[in-house]
Amino acid sequence: MAVLEMRDVSLTYHPEEGPVPAVRGVNLSVAAGEVIGVAGESGCGKSTLISTVLRLYPKNATVEGEVLVDGENVFDMKWNRMRAVRWGEAAVVFQGALHSLNPIQRIGKQLIEPILVHDKGATEASALKRVRELLEQVGLPLRHADAYPHQLSGGQKQRIMIALALTCDPKVLLCDEPTTALDVMVQAQILDLLKGIARDRQMGVLIISHDLSVLSTNCDRIAIMYAGRVVEQGGATELFQHPAHPYTRALMGAFPTIGDTESRYSPSGLPGDPPFPGDLPSGCAFHPRCPIATEECKSVNVVLEQIGPGREAACIHVEKGVSAS
Template identity: 55%
Template sequence: MTATTTTTGPEPSASPDLSKPVGDPPLLEVRNLTVTYGGTVPAVRGVDLRVEAGQKLGIAGESGCGKSTLALALLRLLPATAKLTGEILLDGEDVLTMKWGRLRAVRWAGASIVFQGAMHSLNAVHRVGDQIAEPILLHNAKATPAAARRRAGELLEQVGLPAARAQAYPHELSGGQRQRVMIAMALACDPRLIIADEPTTALDVMIQAQILRLIEQLVADQDVGLIMISHDLAVLADTCDRLSVMYAGRVVEEGPARQVYAEARHPYGRALSTAFPRIGDPASRRAPRGLPGDPPDPAALPGGCTFHPRCPVALDSCATEDQELREAGGERRAACVLVDAPAADDSRSTS
C-alpha cells in the first residue's frame, strides 16, 4: 500500500540484483519514492532502491540531481515543505507511516546518517564526546552518563582517534578527525544501516582514502548496510558493491559498481565516468572531459528524456518520449532508448 506523508522534522560483486526481490526481505527497500517541494517542484521522482545487510550501495550524480534529498528522505529529515509519497521499508516497516515516537526510536538505532560537512553538523559549543554520548543516552534508557562517555571513547578508538579526543571541541580537530567523529556518532547505537552523504567532501586525497577504508572495514566487521552518496564514480566503484546513477531526480542506471563505472550503458553514466582521471590505467591516456550544460531546473524539466538536451547521442524521439529503466545485461538496467544497441563510441559520448 502506498503512503503519503509530509515530513515533521527539521570487480563486480556477487550481490543479488537490487531490482528483483529474492529470499528474505531486504534491510532497506525503497519503492516509487517521490519528494516534492512546495507542492510543485519534484526533487526525487519515482526512485526504487534495495539494500541488503552487509551490502554497499553507491548513489552518484551531479549537484542538484536529488542525491542528498533522497538521503534525508530515508529518515524523514526534510523540512515540512517537502511532500513524500511511496514506501521506504526499513526491515519491512514503512518509515513514511511511522508515528513520531517510533520514527524517533528508529533514527540512530535502526539507521543513522553521516551528514555532508562535519564542521556544520557538529555543535561548536559542545565537546565531541558529549555529542557522541547523546544518542546513546536517548536510545538506551539503562545507560548512565558515565557509561555513555566510556562508550564514546571506545567509538573514537574504533574510528582511529584516541579516546582522550572526546574532550575536544570541533574546532580543535582537523577535517578528517571531525569526519571520524561523525562516523563514530553514526555507530553509537549499533544501527543496521548507515547513510553516508558525501563523507569525504573537502578532504585531501590521503585523508579521503583513509576515511573510505575505515567505512569499508566498519561495514564488513559489523555487517551493516551502507548507502554512500557522491558525485565521484571512481570513489564509489572502488568502495561499493552496486551503483545507482541519478539525474534530474531519477535513477537512470544501476548495476554492479565496477561494471557501471567501466562500461556505463546510459550516456550520462559514461559522461560521469570519463569526467575523472583513471590514474594507473595504461588503457586510458586521455585527459578527463566535462559534460557541457547544466542539470535541468526541477521546476522546469524538459519533456521526454530529461537528459536529451545534453545527450551527444540523443534521437529525435528522445525529446518527446521518456524512458524507464530496462534490462541492460549483466544485472544492469538503464533508462535509455539505445540500451539494446552496442555501447556508444567513447568519443561520441563525451564530445
C-alpha cells in the same frame, strides 16, 4: 535481506514558485553488509533522496512510494516510532556535517549525549565504555574524547561524525558527501572505514557523492542519478568497466586520469547544465545534453530496464546495443 528498500519513491517540494519534483520514482535497496554509492551532478536529488528515509523534508513536501527500513515503511510510521528509528535504526552523516560539532563541548561529551538519550538503561559508566568502543571503531585514540572540535583535523572530525551516527548501532548508515572537504588520502581512509563498518557490523551503508572516483573502489553497487531519477545501476566493477548509459559515460569522462597525457588537460566533460527539476525537458530528461540523442528521445518515457545480470539502465539506445564498450 534488505535493510533499506526504496520502492518507487518520489518527493516533490512545493515552494511558492511551483512544484519541484526533486526525486522521481526511485527504486533502490541496500542489503546488510553492503555499500551502495549514489552519484550524480549537483541538484539531481541525492540529498533529497536521503531525506525521505528519515522524513527530514519540509512539511509541505509530498512523497509517494514506500521507504522500508528493516521491512517497515517510514511513511506509515507514527511520530514516536519515527523518532526511535532516527539514529536507532537509520542514521545520517549529513552533507557538510563536520562543521556541525559543538565548538565549545569536548568530543566525549558530544558522543555520550545521544547514548544517554536513546538508551534509557545506560549509565554514565556504560556510556563512557561505549564512547571508548566508538572511538576505537573509527580509528581514533581515546584521548580525542577530551579534545574540542577545533583541535581536530577535518578527517578526524569526519570520523567523529561517523562515530556519532554509530552510537545507537543502526542497521542503515546514510552518508551524504562524507569526504567532499577532505584531501584524497583522508577520503580513501574514510571510505575504507565505512566499508569496514558495513562488513563488521553487517550494516547497510549508502554513500552519496558527486565524485565518481570516490565511489569506484569502495562500493559494491552504484546508482547513477540524473534529474531525480536513477538512470543506471549495477555492480560497481561492471558499471565502471562498462558504463552503459550515456550520462554515466559522460560523468566518467569528466574525470581526468593522472598520467594520461592525452586527456589530462581536457577531460571531456558534459555540455550544458543539469536541468532544474521544476522545469524538466520532455521525454528523457538527459536528451538536450546527450551525445547520442535522437528525435525519439524528446518524447519517449524512459524506464530502468535490465541490460545484463544485476545491471539496469534507462536509455532506449542502450537496448539497441549502443552500450557495447
